[in-house]
Amino acid sequence: MAIVEKPLSIGTSEPVLADRPLGVLTRPKGGNGxxxxxxxxxxxxxxxxxxxxxxxxxxxxxxxxxxxxSQLAVPNGQVLSADPYNQVYTMHGLTMVxxxxxxxxxxxxxxxxxxxxxxxxxxxxRLNALSFWIWISGAIFLNSTWLVGGGGADCGWFxxxxxxxxxxxxxxxxxxxxxxxxxxxxxSLVSAVNLITTVINMRAPGMSWFRVPVFxxxxxxxxxxxxxxxxxxxxxxxxxxxxxxxxxxxxNPDTGADPLLWQHLFWIFGHPEVYIVVLPVxxxxxxxxxxxxxxxxxxxxxxxxxxxxxxxxxWGVWAHHMFVSGIGPVSVAAFxxxxxxxxxxxxxxxxxxIATMWxxxxxxxxxxxxxxxxxxxxxxGGVSGVTHSLAPVDTQQTDTYYIVAHFHYVMFGAGALGxxxxxxxWWPKIFGHMLNERLGKxxxxxxxxxxxxxxxxxxxxxxxxxxRRIDTYSSxxxxxxxxxVATIGAFTIATxxxxxxxxxxxxxxxxxxxxxxxxxxxxxxSLEWMLPSPTPEHNFDEVPEINGLDEWxxxxxxxxxxxxxxxxxxxxxxxxxxxxxxxxxxxxxxxPLVVAIGMPLIGYGLIFNLWLAxxxxxxxxxxxxxxxxxxxxxxxxxxxxxxxDHEAPALTGADTNEES
Amino acid sequence: xxxxxxxxxxxxxxxxxxxxxxxxxxKIAAILAVITGLEVSTYYVSIGKVLIPxxxxxxxxxFWIVITWFMxxxxxxxxxxxxxxGGLFLAGVVFVVTLSTFQFWAS
Amino acid sequence: MATATAPxxxxxxxxxxxxxxxxxxxxxxxxxxxxxxCLLFGGLISSYLLYKTRGSGLPVPTDVFDIPFxxxxxxxxxxxxxxxxxxxxxxxxxxxxLSRVWTLAxxxxxxxxxxxxxxxxxxxxxxxxxxxxxxxSSAFFTLTGFHGVHVALGITMLMSxxxxxxxxxxxxxxxxxxxxxxxxxxxxxxVWIVLFTVVYLVPA
Numbered sequence: 001m002a003i004v005e006k007p008l009s010i011g012t013s014e015p016v017l018a019d020r021p022l023g024v025l026t027r028p029k030g031g032n033g034x035x036x037x038x039x040x041x042x043x044x045x046x047x048x049x050x051x052x053x054x055x056x057x058x059x060x061x062x063x064x065x066x067x068x069x070s071q072l073a074v075p076n077g078q079v080l081s082a083d084p085y086n087q088v089y090t091m092h093g094l095t096m097v098x099x100x101x102x103x104x105x106x107x108x109x110x111x112x113x114x115x116x117x118x119x120x121x122x123x124x125x126r127l128n129a130l131s132f133w134i135w136i137s138g139a140i141f142l143n144s145t146w147l148v149g150g151g152g153a154d155c156g157w158f159x160x161x162x163x164x165x166x167x168x169x170x171x172x173x174x175x176x177x178x179x180x181x182x183x184x185x186x187x188s189l190v191s192a193v194n195l196i197t198t199v200i201n202m203r204a205p206g207m208s209w210f211r212v213p214v215f216x217x218x219x220x221x222x223x224x225x226x227x228x229x230x231x232x233x234x235x236x237x238x239x240x241x242x243x244x245x246x247x248x249x250x251x252n253p254d255t256g257a258d259p260l261l262w263q264h265l266f267w268i269f270g271h272p273e274v275y276i277v278v279l280p281v282x283x284x285x286x287x288x289x290x291x292x293x294x295x296x297x298x299x300x301x302x303x304x305x306x307x308x309x310x311x312x313x314x315w316g317v318w319a320h321h322m323f324v325s326g327i328g329p330v331s332v333a334a335f336x337x338x339x340x341x342x343x344x345x346x347x348x349x350x351x352x353x354i355a356t357m358w359x360x361x362x363x364x365x366x367x368x369x370x371x372x373x374x375x376x377x378x379x380x381g382g383v384s385g386v387t388h389s390l391a392p393v394d395t396q397q398t399d400t401y402y403i404v405a406h407f408h409y410v411m412f413g414a415g416a417l418g419x420x421x422x423x424x425x426w427w428p429k430i431f432g433h434m435l436n437e438r439l440g441k442x443x444x445x446x447x448x449x450x451x452x453x454x455x456x457x458x459x460x461x462x463x464x465x466x467x468r469r470i471d472t473y474s475s476x477x478x479x480x481x482x483x484x485v486a487t488i489g490a491f492t493i494a495t496x497x498x499x500x501x502x503x504x505x506x507x508x509x510x511x512x513x514x515x516x517x518x519x520x521x522x523x524x525x526s527l528e529w530m531l532p533s534p535t536p537e538h539n540f541d542e543v544p545e546i547n548g549l550d551e552w553x554x555x556x557x558x559x560x561x562x563x564x565x566x567x568x569x570x571x572x573x574x575x576x577x578x579x580x581x582x583x584x585x586x587x588x589x590x591x592p593l594v595v596a597i598g599m600p601l602i603g604y605g606l607i608f609n610l611w612l613a614x615x616x617x618x619x620x621x622x623x624x625x626x627x628x629x630x631x632x633x634x635x636x637x638x639x640x641x642x643x644x645d646h647e648a649p650a651l652t653g654a655d656t657n658e659e660s
Numbered sequence: 661x662x663x664x665x666x667x668x669x670x671x672x673x674x675x676x677x678x679x680x681x682x683x684x685x686x687k688i689a690a691i692l693a694v695i696t697g698l699e700v701s702t703y704y705v706s707i708g709k710v711l712i713p714x715x716x717x718x719x720x721x722x723f724w725i726v727i728t729w730f731m732x733x734x735x736x737x738x739x740x741x742x743x744x745x746g747g748l749f750l751a752g753v754v755f756v757v758t759l760s761t762f763q764f765w766a767s
Numbered sequence: 768m769a770t771a772t773a774p775x776x777x778x779x780x781x782x783x784x785x786x787x788x789x790x791x792x793x794x795x796x797x798x799x800x801x802x803x804x805c806l807l808f809g810g811l812i813s814s815y816l817l818y819k820t821r822g823s824g825l826p827v828p829t830d831v832f833d834i835p836f837x838x839x840x841x842x843x844x845x846x847x848x849x850x851x852x853x854x855x856x857x858x859x860x861x862x863x864x865l866s867r868v869w870t871l872a873x874x875x876x877x878x879x880x881x882x883x884x885x886x887x888x889x890x891x892x893x894x895x896x897x898x899x900x901x902x903x904s905s906a907f908f909t910l911t912g913f914h915g916v917h918v919a920l921g922i923t924m925l926m927s928x929x930x931x932x933x934x935x936x937x938x939x940x941x942x943x944x945x946x947x948x949x950x951x952x953x954x955x956x957x958v959w960i961v962l963f964t965v966v967y968l969v970p971a
Contacts, residue, residue, distance in 0.1 A: 235810035
């Protein structure tokens with residue numbers, strides 16, 4: 001039981017004691033300190049851990065990017081030779097996609113979805129912890145290839161066969177790629193099942209589908225994409241792993257295999273993956289832009305439906321990554337058309353955001369700057385993307401820097417900038433103090449200018465014919481100027497990140513001397529702003545009854561007789577106090593961590609020596625059983641100290657949910 | 661709790677239905693067994709061009725019977741059916757298209 | 768209200784839930800997961816279909832199939848679905864002993880199926896069809912192997928519920944636990960319904 005509201009109704013409920021569990025397992029009790037973080041099942045703490053780890057890997061992937069740009073800064077660069085260069089760009093791509101953008105989005109999803117739908121936690125708190133620990137163990141496994149695998153994978157993030165075979169990639173890098181992504185995939189799949197269940201089943205009373213905040217909507221679509229896309233890459237990765245480790249013949253053209261199979265399976269996953277990265281930031285834009293325009297989102301239902309439409313259509317465009325692979329003219333024409341169509345719902349969204357700002361009283365605080373900047377960058381990346389739907393143009397541009405420019409405008413311009421803006425927006429909610437606005441604006445401008453200096457010139461380089469993934473170029477090619485500019489841009493982005501970190505440190509240091517931000521520093525619209533900052537452990541004192549879209553805003557504002565917006569309640573009046581006692585929270589558990597620790601061991605075992613897999617398999621299997629047998633929660637554990645009073649005030653809307 | 665029910669009213673169907681009797685389940689299993697017998701008989705009796713279509717029809721029929729009766733999709737909440745058939749449909753479309761790009765059906 | 772802090776098993780264990788849709792979280796999660804599994808088996812099946820004739824001169828699976836044998840093991844798995852649903856039906860009536868009998872029968876039928884698969888694989892191996900022989904064989908063993916692993920996991924879950932029930936930890940009120948194991952089991956069965964037709968019966 002995730003959340004058992006102990007006093008379910010006033011005075012009547014006797015505490016029900018647990019049956020003795022099978023075996024002698026008990027649940028750890030909540031507390032403070034590092035043990036608490038290792039065993040936590042609180043969606044907020046898990047969200048914070050995702051965020052911290054994602055920022056760490058942002059630094060790792062960013063350092064790899066700086067290595068790449070240093071090598072390409074001048075003709076005939078000497079920083080990296082060809083082989084390490086291949087490894088560094090491959091690991092850069094993997095790190096940024098799987099270990100930075102996706103988990104940072106997962107951080108916000110974990111933290112915000114339960115708050116936005118008025119729930120106390122996700123549907124399965126222990127599975128939520130499991131997702132995080134599996135993810136981090138996969139991330140460490142994937143990067144451990146630098147130390148024990150003889151270097152990183154060197155086949156690019158989409159790792160086409162037969163390049164990925166042992167013949168062309170004899171180090172263990174690709175093995176770590178295959179198994180690492182499999183482990184990360186399990187994490188995302190568990191998380192997808194959990195979050196979909198949460199959104200469907202845990203909405204507060206009155207929150208019908210068209211009252212769900214757009215961020216939650218977009219995360220829901222994202223989780224469906226993960227749910228259906230991950231099994232496809234799983235199949236491909238198993239084939240690759242079997243080929244490399246056990247000699248199967250999936251991608252060996254000599255025995256009649258077709259390397260195009262890998263390309264299809266990869267891109268059936270890979271294209272939805274693009275929307276997995278970008279839909280969360282669409283949700284973020286749709287929260288931030290209305291808040292800082294002082295207007296409701298223009299065309300809520302259009303934004304929601306276009307998000308769903310993107311989710312569906314994202315499944316029909318994968319082969320546009322393969323226009324030069326020889327898939328035949330009919331396939332090229334069909335996928336060319338479908339790719340043109342998918343621009344429509346995306347365009348709808350951009351128009352909605354612009355119309356939201358139109359006529360609004362715009363407040364250019366840092367989160368708004370990031371969102372507007374990111375929408376602009378996304379528009380550029382989207383327009384260059386549509387040009388690729390024309391197969392003849394795409395043929396010209398495939399594997400050139402034009403492609404690199406395009407997807408970095410989407411991945412970094414929209415994805416990373418959007419998520420960084422979200423950090424500024426939700427920081428006070430998560431940590432209870434604001435980030436410094438001045439430094440935030442410096443961060444924004446450095447990042448935006450840096451990103452345009454880095455990726456803008458790549459359009460030109462691509463059209464000039466500079467190949468993607470080339471480790472160097474000669475001075476006579478005419479590539480020198482724009483490569484130098486791009487390298488300056490990359491270091492500008494790195495500087496902006498340092499400013500961000502300095503901001504985090506300084507804001508924390510200054511926080512005691514500054515006014516408390518209160519529950520709702522931005523005068524925002526959705527439910528999370530109803531809670532004190534930082535969010536109390538039990539989320540809602542009382543699960544709110546939802547009467548409309550933008551519930552929190554409507555609790556603050558009403559209309560007078562002339563239809564003008566008037567304030568009807570101050571934040572202090574409308575917000576919850578966060579002082580509920582006797583809320584029974586799910587007990588922590590160490591088993592998710594143990595299950596996760598077994599997985600990389602199995603991975604090392606498959607690669608090096610099957611005996612190594614034995615302890616890993618035992619740890620995972622044993623921990624799963626222990627998990628199943630541990631009591632659902634500790635009947636003595638209460639939030640807020642030891643309250644023996646079981647006749648405390650009733651908590652309405654006391655949903656119970658089992659925990660798994 | 662009354663509040664949660666107000667949401668429940670707007671969507672979905674709580675779990676109210678009569679479960680089939682054990683005898684009904686046995687009869688369904690018998691039907692499945694008969695269809696399986698028919699399937700296997702095509703291995704011994706040549707039926708020409710209709711072989712593959714008839715095999716696929718019998719497969720779909722068995723599939724449908726198991727998910728609707730044994731997995732209770734007949735009685736259970738609509739959302740379960742939507743989620744499962746959504747995945748099934750998506751898988752069907754995506755992989756039929758994939759095989760088409762290999763000109764699989766021509767062979 | 769399910770305040771009870773009865774032991775949860777991995778697949779759940781509480782009968783009453785108050786959720787926004789009125790449906791249990793664990794059952795919903797299982798159906799979501801099964802939706803995802805469709806894509807997994809879809810990918811494996813279509814890879815096999817693409818490769819099934821690619822033998823590079825060596826035997827392909829369709830050369831060595833023993834249809835009568837596989838028909839029997841298909842029938843066994845099909846009947847295990849019936850025993851599964853009877854186990855659930857018995858538990859819902861509160862007849863725990865009968866439920867245990869049917870649960871055990873289901874697990875044993877699953878075990879027979881796995882045994883048949885092991886026998887089939889070793890026979891194929893003797894006839895020159897190994898995992899690494901050609902793309903067709905790799906795809907065949909991976910596809911049927913993945914299904915076999917699913918069956919084996921299902922048997923583990925069934926035996927766990929059997930043990931729980933024997934120790935008096937699985938009563939009428941927790942019948943949803945068995946129902947969810949059952950959903951997984953029936954899914955594994957329908958996958959085999961597809962495999963049996965598409966892989967074995969449809970001629971090369």
